[in-house]
Amino acid sequence: AQRVTQPEKLLSVFKGAPVELKCNYSYSGSPELFWYVQYSRQRLQLLLRHISRESIKGFTADLNKGETSFHLKKPFAQEEDSAMYYCALRGGSARQLTFGSGTQLTVLP
Amino acid sequence: DVKVTQSSRYLVKRTGEKVFLECVQDMDHENMFWYRQDPGLGLRLIYFSYDVKMKEKGDIPEGYSVSREKKERFSLILESASTNQTSMYLCASSPSAYGYTFGSGTRLTVV
Secondary structure (H helix, E strand, C coil), X not given: CCEEECCCCEEEEECCCCXXXXXXXXXXXXEEEEEEEXXXXXXXXXXXXXXXXXXXXXXXXXXXXXXXXXXXXXCCCCHXXXXXXXXXXXXXXXXXXXXXXXXXXXXXX | CCCEEECCCEEEECCCCCXXXXXXXXXXXXXXXXXXXXXXXXXXXXXXXXXXXXXXXXXXXCCEEEEEEECCEEEEEECCCCHHHCEEEEEEEECCCCCCEECCCEEEEEC
């Protein structure tokens, strides 16, 4: 069985501070990991995927297979980063994604 | 840009009614999905489809069914709506090996 855990339901940081949203997963094989973001009144959209190894809007995430983690990081948070963030996993040849419970990030002025 | 369109943004239905939620995508994606989104629970997969007339149960299929008669359209059916099916319903589509494109969601209230 596969599982995604986001331990923080709510996270608040001040503008300009570093931010880290935690994601841990449980899967026996080699997973594909994603971060999705939902801004207020907008649809859920892909932020980044681990195999792309890219930085989007200043966010990065590294897959750590030893710790089974895929934490999302940004060195200097901006107010426009305030949103709901979901970590998701696709296992093996599966078509479907398994999502975590989400973290609501608030960046304070 | 891929578009995934959900026909209703808000719906209010009575307990026991049969409810149809419609989703259409315009990019010839083979995979389509229905999730429900609840605070504190995240997104939970109800059903998905990988081809016309093909469907697979997700994690919470009880009380729901689906229909995919055409590649671009995937319908979620609540056979007899109940108050615990009050939720935000999200449709998504994807090609084989990529992430999803989501619709804007349907907020269903069952009274």
